[in-house]
């Protein structure tokens with residue numbers, strides 16, 4: 001898949017004495033040393049990464065690790081101290097005012113932790129907001145907003161005010177508003193962190209469902225490891241302004257780059273990360289299966305099938321038999 005976003009050697013330092021902080025950073029000083037010496041915060045320390053088209057990339061890190069600072073560079077709310085950001089092969093840091101406006105209105109959309117809805121406006125009017133800024137015609141705006149209401153499952157709530165909605169529903173409005181402009185890139189800064197655990201799970205599933213249909217390029221920030229592994233095609237682990245590791249959930253589980261990441265990922269439910277296709281045994285020696293699962297079924301879900309049947313066939317993209325899975329092979333996943 002084509003590279004949608006390319007970030008190269010990005011540095012962002014907050015503070016006055018940037019040259020001194022920069023020198024210390026280049027000398028390998030820690031954030032704490034730089035702060036003590038220069039009062040500047042090296043929030044993003046030489047980060048490089050790509051995001052491919054249609055990819056959902058999670059940036060995972062604890063509070064203060066620099067996630068929001070990095071994300072704000074991507075929609076030009078922060079001006080990096082140095083480095084390059086290419087989106088669709090264009091360096092957005094060289095954009096003039098007009099190009100920048102077009103980039104913010106048409107290419108990217110942001111979803112925030114605190115929803116950021118306008119309290120006096122109705123659900124529908126909130127969703128229309130971005131389209132108004134783009135100066136879309138009134139009728140088109142309405143049509144699009146109604147379409148979005150349907151997409152995020154808020155029919156019947158169009159004329160309510162945000163305060164009448166639960167947190168989960170408010171964030172559906174936030175998501176609908178972000179999607180209304182049909183952006184290529186969705187930037188989501190801890191969008192579900194203010195929700196209760198159940199609603200949060202529901203919204204995670206909802207996002208995956210939407211992504212299946214919409215196929216956006218998404219950067220999703222979280223400090224929740226379960227959420228990161230549930231959503232990310234790839235996950236970047238950020239610590240003290242640096243990416244310690246970037247990889248697929250499986251790559252990270254199987255080869256954590258640091259002790260920090262190993263500690264973090266120890267309790268992750270591997271049954272949700274491995275799929276039947278990952279662990280299927282060749283089917284040649286066993287032909288008849290009373291039950292079957294697709295190669296994309298999570299091992300966790302396979303387990304419930306295996307509680308009734310000793311083994312299950314695994315089918316491929318076109319329903320053909322590609323292998324089989326039994327209790328022994330499924331259990332191995334959990335003991336890795």
Ligand SMILES: Nc1ncnc2c1ncn2[C@@H]1O[C@H](COP(=O)(O)OP(=O)(O)OP(=O)(O)O)[C@@H](O)[C@H]1O
Nearest residue numbers: 014041043061062063064065066067068069070223
């Ligand atoms: N505008 C600013 N001016 C100065 N320092 C800032 C500014 N914004 C953030 N910082 C500092 O930069 C560092 C990274 O902050 P940032 O908000 O990017 O972290 P985060 O990973 O998003 O944290 P959280 O999970 O709490 O949102 C912190 O030390 C923070 O205090």
Ligand SMILES: [Mg+2]
Nearest residue numbers: 067068069189
């Ligand atoms: Mg933040």
